[in-house]
Amino acid sequence: MxxxxxxxxxxxxxxxxxxxxxxxxxxxxxxxxxxxxxxxxxxxxxxxxxxxxxxxxxxxxxxxxxxxxxxxxxxxxxxxxxxxxxxxxxxxxxxxxxxxxxxxxxxxxxxxxxxxxxxQALGRTYLYRVVSGCYHSRLPIPEVNRSWGIKERLDIEAMQEAAKHFLGTHDFTTFRSKTPETWTKDPVKTMKVVEVRRASCFLKEHDPFCRDLEVLELIFKSRSFLYRQVRRMTGLLVAIGRGKLQPEDVCTLLAVRKIAAYPKAAQVAPAHGLYLCNVEYNEKDLVYD
Amino acid sequence: MxxxxxxxxxxxxxxxxxxxxxxxxxxxxxxxxxxxxxxxxxxxxxxxxxxxxxxxxxxxxxxxxxxxxxxxxxxxxxxxxxxxxxxxxxxxxxxxxxxxxxxxxxxxxxxxxxxxxxxQALGRTYLYRVVSGCYHSRLPIPEVNRSWGIKERLDIEAMQEAAKHFLGTHDFTTFRSKTPETWTKDPVKTMKVVEVRRASCFLKEHDPFCRDLEVLELIFKSRSFLYRQVRRMTGLLVAIGRGKLQPEDVCTLLAVRKIAAYPKAAQVAPAHGLYLCNVEYNEKDLVYD
Structure with a gap:
């Protein structure tokens, strides 16, 4: 074997x-x-x-x-x-x-x-791709099932400010989903990276129906995540980008530590914009002799 | 009606x-x-x-x-x-x-x-996407059926030099395919744009298996094209990028005006890297009264 x-x-x-x-x-x-x-x-x-x-x-x-x-x-x-x-x-x-x-x-x-x-995984990196300025049902065909379309132009600066509040060690109970495992897993996680940035996409330049769209990348890195944590964090950041919530609300929501506190103004981000980019290991754990 | x-x-x-x-x-x-x-x-x-x-x-x-x-x-x-x-x-x-x-x-x-x-179409613009540094059968999964993988690192400067020779009005017989229509259509076409450039792609940054890849965009614009002309021009440009042909060979091949002269060193580019980006009209032809 x-x-x-x-x-x-x-x-x-x-x-x-x-x-x-x-x-x-x-x-x-x-x-x-x-x-x-x-x-x-x-x-x-x-x-x-x-x-x-x-x-x-x-x-x-x-x-x-x-x-x-x-x-x-x-x-x-x-x-x-x-x-x-x-x-x-x-x-x-x-x-x-x-x-x-x-x-x-x-x-x-x-x-x-x-x-x-x-x-033995030391870290996991996720990417969430959002197309801003486009109804989800009108996403360019090559982006269907590959990103989340948001009709509004998102306030990227507000999202970037909000992302900083997620960094570091917090109790993420408000950002977890109910599962049979909910009560056995430690909700305290350490976010090493939470970043929001503008990205390029070949469609923006070549698709005549995409000229006014903005492609955003949300990047998350931690040793591990709670069930649906990235999609709930993304949903909250998008709600902040829409102006429905404020960047400081992240702090309040982390402090309250209640699943039910996840605001109605935020929608849990759909699965199809999410990419697991990498699972990292310590090289010495991979030695084979 | x-x-x-x-x-x-x-x-x-x-x-x-x-x-x-x-x-x-x-x-x-x-x-x-x-x-x-x-x-x-x-x-x-x-x-x-x-x-x-x-x-x-x-x-x-x-x-x-x-x-x-x-x-x-x-x-x-x-x-x-x-x-x-x-x-x-x-x-x-x-x-x-x-x-x-x-x-x-x-x-x-x-x-x-x-x-x-x-x-009444005044112009058509095509894009061909090439991923350089990657066997076609090992294209990153999100690029499968969406670009052409070329194992070698392509010489982009040579391709750019070659592209210039396609510009303007030429007899494109060497770059047409045999079809029942071959002998009824005028092989003279005017290339308004033939451009080769490096492009970004979210995979290059986020996919740990893509770090060394280069994504190229080849852009072609003309009023109309012959059957498979873009795929044959792309195949030739890629052969030049591989060092199998020289940029000046474009001039020779255009001058010879023979379908059979299309060189064996070049492979007609596969369909799945090609995108029709736009079909342009004169706005006054679209008036409805």
Whole structure:
């Protein structure tokens, strides 16, 4: 057996999130990120199909430029472990044979048999893409399912000021969603980066219907996040950009520590503008001997 | 009857090009841009389903940020013509009901009953997107079907020098493809813009596997183009960027005026990196009275 760290990217539009779907969902044609990876690995000639443990559970519709997982490949007694590049090549060939062009294994490296892609992650970086000046239902076609369209011109300076209040260590209870896990997880998180900035996009220059649009990137970095925390923080920043709330409201909302305090003036940002950009590790945790 | 100019955008990936497909293709689940528009218009309560004449025939896989068409809407005797915004709204609602998110009517305006979207076009602008430094089969997932991946680092200065040789009026026979129309159409075209430049892309900054990639934009503008001319010009420019041909070879190839002279060192650029950006008209040709 060899344990591997896997790095992969996907568009989340046609995935039901990360954890494997139920047999009923599967029969109905749905599949999750773990299903697609497991199916692709099942074409490698291994003694057993591997269990794939994805580090970061993105919701249905959320994309990943780099998500990670670990998987144990069990080789027969008489077999040499595969070369990592061959694994990448074979898995991606299987994915294409499955008719999928929305997921790809980017990298694979052997790690220690005790390594956990989830628990040893040092940091995660998310990007949220907003198109300002455009009804969501009128997003340019190449941006459909890839960003969030906001009709108003957003006040970017106000959003930047608000973003600073998120930085550092806070209790993020107001920015969490109710899940069965809600009460067992520590709501205190440390935001290393919360940034709002103007971005370029080839459509802005070339699409005659995009000239007046503004593309914004919201970047979030922390060791870990609560369930839907990034989408709730984004929703609040957008409400501030719309002038419905003030930058200082971030401080009040953090201090009140109540899920119900999340303001009605803010809408939780939809899944399809969100990208998991990277999951970082300490290089020494990745040593394989 | 009122004739309308339609402006619309689409991703070409799931379309069989522009002209309506045959009934056999249709039964097999294929559809073309004209089919999708006609189907959407058929839900308007009109006396007859309109014929839609698209101005610019993009190939299967080619995208449009703005293509145009004209269509005659025949209203019953007792009916007032629809308001153009209502047409846009109703057509887009039909498109969504058809389960399509890859085409949208952007604009609709009444024009004179003799107006032709094709013959009165004053200019067309195309964009070709190339990702340099990346095998095509390893394009970042969000770029799949949206650009052309070239493994080598391209020599952009050489491509820019070559682009200049295309400018102005030339016989483009070497850059045309064989079609039944080949011998009836004038191969002399005037290139108003042929430009190669570095572009930004959010992936370059946020995708850990994209750091070393370079995104190039090739821009072409002319009143009209020969069949596959842009893809053949792009293929040649990329071959020059790879160092397989020299910028001066453009002049030689234009002078020789033979389809067979298109060099083997160049590959006709694939459809999926190409975007029709705009079809321009003289504003006075669009007057409706």
């Amino acid at each position: 060899v344990r591997y760290l896997l790095q992969f990217q996907y568009l989340g539009t046609h995935f039901r999130g990360v954890p494997k779907v139920t047999p009923v969902e599967r029969a109905a044609g749905f599949s999750a990120v773990e299903d697609a990876l497991s199916d692709a690995f099942s074409h490698l000639k291994l003694a057993e199909p591997p269990n794939i443990h994805v580090s970061s559970r993105t919701d249905s519709g959320v994309h990943a430029l780099c998500n990670t997982a670990h998987a144990d490949l069990i080789y027969g007694d008489d077999k040499e472990p595969f070369d990592p590049d061959s694994i990448v090549h074979a898995v991606n060939r299987s994915i294409l044979h499955m008719g999928r062009t929305d997921i790809r294994l980017m990298n694979c490296r052997p790690v220690s048999p005790t390594f956990s892609s989830r628990h | 009122v004739r309308y100019l339609l402006q619309f955008q689409y991703l070409g990936t799931h379309f069989r090009g522009v002209p309506k497909v045959t009934p056999v293709e249709r039964a097999a689940g294929f559809s073309a841009v004209e089919d999708a528009l006609s189907d959407a218009f058929s839900h308007l309560k009109l006396a007859e389903p309109p014929n839609i004449h698209v101005s610019s025939r993009t190939d299967s896989g080619v995208h449009a940020l703005c293509n145009t068409a004209h269509a005659d809407l025949i209203y019953g005797d007792d009916k007032e013509p629809f308001d153009p915004d209502s047409i846009v709204h109703a057509v887009n609602r039909s498109i969504l009901h058809m389960g399509r998110t890859d085409i949208r009517l952007m604009n609709c305006r009444p024009v004179s009953p003799t107006f032709s979207s094709r013959h």
